[in-house]
Amino acid sequence: MSLLDLAPVVPVVVIDEADSAVPLARALVSGGLPVIEVTLRTAAALEAVARIAAEVPDAVIGTGTVRTPQDVTASVGAGARFLVSPGTTPSLVAAMLTSGVPFLPGAATASEAMALAERGVKELKFFPAEAAGGLPYLKSLAGPLPDVRFCPTGGIRPETAAAYLALPNVGCVGGTWLTPADAVAAGDWARVEKLAAEAAALRP
Numbered sequence: 546m547s548l549l550d551l552a553p554v555v556p557v558v559v560i561d562e563a564d565s566a567v568p569l570a571r572a573l574v575s576g577g578l579p580v581i582e583v584t585l586r587t588a589a590a591l592e593a594v595a596r597i598a599a600e601v602p603d604a605v606i607g608t609g610t611v612r613t614p615q616d617v618t619a620s621v622g623a624g625a626r627f628l629v630s631p632g633t634t635p636s637l638v639a640a641m642l643t644s645g646v647p648f649l650p651g652a653a654t655a656s657e658a659m660a661l662a663e664r665g666v667k668e669l670k671f672f673p674a675e676a677a678g679g680l681p682y683l684k685s686l687a688g689p690l691p692d693v694r695f696c697p698t699g700g701i702r703p704e705t706a707a708a709y710l711a712l713p714n715v716g717c718v719g720g721t722w723l724t725p726a727d728a729v730a731a732g733d734w735a736r737v738e739k740l741a742a743e744a745a746a747l748r749p
């Protein structure tokens with residue numbers, strides 16, 4: 546099964562404290578969202594991925610903000626089972642293709658999507674979704690690029706997620722709203738689980 550079809554929403558999480566990683570992942574999985582993207586934006590990110598990989602077997606843990614071949618190697622070494630990038634460079638996609646794990650390279654235009662499709666990569670992150678044109682933009686791509694599917698991410702909210710999920714070229718959506726910074730800082734895992742459960746219900 547494709548990465549895009551495992552869950553309707555992929556939580557994009559920023560982890561400052563590695564000690565938060567396991568309870569946070571457990572809350573998301575309990576809420577019904579097993580696919581979790583930890584962004585490589587913090588010093589604790591790789592340690593967080595390693596702990597989740599070791600201690601939360603029901604989570605499908607991956608990394609986001611993957612920008613270089615080094616990020617690919619470090620992610621897989623830490624236990625990432627998928628990779629997500631905000632955009633695509635030739636060296637990055639080459640590293641992703643040899644990584645051995647599924648990946649969603651970022652694309653925001655028809656040309657970027659076509660360049661990736663030419664290399665056989667047809668499941669992409671559409672980033673930054675809202676700023677790049679949102680729903681009408683993705684709808685416009687579905688006609689000429691019917692074989693390319695997206696995980697739109699960037700500016701998606703609980704109120705707008707369902708409309709994205711209804712598009713034929715959208716498999717899932719990504720977003721940070723499942724793990725509000727104040728809830729994570731306070732260790733309010735019940736709130737995270739509730740937000741995850743609401744998001745999981747978007748696709749019965």
Ligand SMILES: O=C(O)C(=O)C[C@H](O)[C@H](O)COP(=O)(O)O
Pocket residue numbers: 557584586609610611629630631672698699700701719720721722
């Ligand atoms: O970190 C990454 O890998 C990114 O490319 C950016 C994130 O996908 C967006 O920052 C999502 O954030 P929201 O718009 O708050 O949902």
